[in-house]
Amino acid sequence: MPKKFIALLQSAALVTTIALIPTATASMAQVEGRAGPEFSKLFATYQRIKASYVEDVEDEVLVRGAIDGMLAALDPHSAYLDGSSLQRLNTMIDGNYSGLGLSVVMEDGAVKVISPFRGSPAEEAGIKAGDFITHLDGDLIYGGELDDAVARMRGQAGTAIELTIFRAGREEPLEVSVTRGVIELEPVTHKLEAGNVGVISVNEFSADVGQDVFNAWEAIRTEATGRVSGLILDLRSNPGGSLDEAVALSDLFLDKGRIVSQRGRARGETLLYDAETVFRGDMAEGTPVIVLIDAGSASASEIVAGALQDHRRALVMGDRSFGKGSVQSLLPLGRDTALKLTTARYYTPSGHSVQEGGIKPDITVPQLSDPDYALRSKYVTRESDLRGHLVNELGLKDDELEGDKIDDPRFKLTAEQLEEQGVEDFQLHYALETLRRTTASSVALRD
DSSP: OOHHHHHHHHHHHHHHHHHHHHHHHHHHHHIIIIIHHHHHHHHHHHHHHHHHSSSOOOHHHHHHHHHHHHHHTTOTTOEEEOHHHHHHHHHHHHTEEEEOOEEEEEETTEEEEEEEOTTSHHHHTTOOTTOEEEEETTEEOTTSOHHHHHHHHOOOTTOEEEEEEEOTTOSSOEEEEEEOEEEEOOSEEEEEETTTEEEEEEOOBOTTHHHHHHHHHHHHHHHSSSSOOEEEEEOTTOOOBOHHHHHHHHHTTOSSSEEEEEEESSTTOOEEEETTSSSOSOTTTTOOEEEEEOTTOOTHHHHHHHHHHHTTSSEEEESOOOOOOEEEEEEEOSSSOEEEEEEEEEEOTTSOBOTTTOOOOSEEOOOTTSTTHHHHHTSOOOGGGSTTOOOOTTOOOHHHHHGGGSOOTTOOOOHHHHHHTTOSOHHHHHHHHHHHSSOGGGSOOOO
């Protein structure tokens, strides 16, 4: 494990230990008074397994199984991390590893694709959100561990792996060969489109994303011939990341008001984040902004979309977002183990929790350029589909979510017709056309 990560865990351990000494003492008293009988059941089960199971079982296997079981009973995002899983987390944070470039979850024993990273080998091979991966190089992986499947998909750049995929709407499984590559995610990319419309794509919320977006805006202003007429902030298939960077990015467009609030049960987990704390002023003041989201936009992406939508600083387009409205904290347990634990929920400026329901676009725009869009949208995975997910306190009704599926007469073109017109990305195309044909006052702007 990299020394910098060990140092981070060690420093966090000191702070955590000092902060939790009183709580830990009180908790132990509660365990003795209330949970004693439950721990007795756990220990009795352990003894029976050790004495009577058909094969000898190592203590490490039983203890790890008990820990995993406890965390699985909480929510899909809490987990116990040991040396290997911490290493994978570290490489994801760095955004530099060799593999396919996929965001996946385990669903009922199957590996399901949340989204391929943009520009990754997986995306280039045609793997799509909602696909189920059942075999790797012909070996069945159904019912196995997600970490084992992820480890097998990673490997030396230039080597190939055969994936067997089940896709909604297809009668036969797909056999796809993907050549691994070095996944070096560019957190922020930008381009200037016709009509002086800028497009800034944010692919993940890693370190310095706020500053990177500011630099991208300055580059667009330099490249434009005259005033920039509109800006698209593309957060599609962005699984999230740092809360601080989500706040920083939002602050680039806001000069007053709440950005997001975080509310937890433990002392110190309730926090408020306001504008003008990271960047001063609105960097694109007077410029219409559209935020693009889809079912792969989660967590930090939803914070930004929700903040700009609530303050009417941007028009949100695309599909309803993933709906992950919880905060995970990394709590060190030792030199090479840690607990990733859900410690708080977050809320948009209007007090809306995105948990389960996600961010609903102001204008729902289907990705018509994807020939499998209609079929895959029936099986798309969101937070509400994950087993054991946290329930929204407001109790969202199913019909509120089903309303997104009502056909819109504006969107009748087929993927084939769009291809003939040269439109490869309909959602982006629609956002660009919206900015080109409207004035600044007719696109959502702050009052």
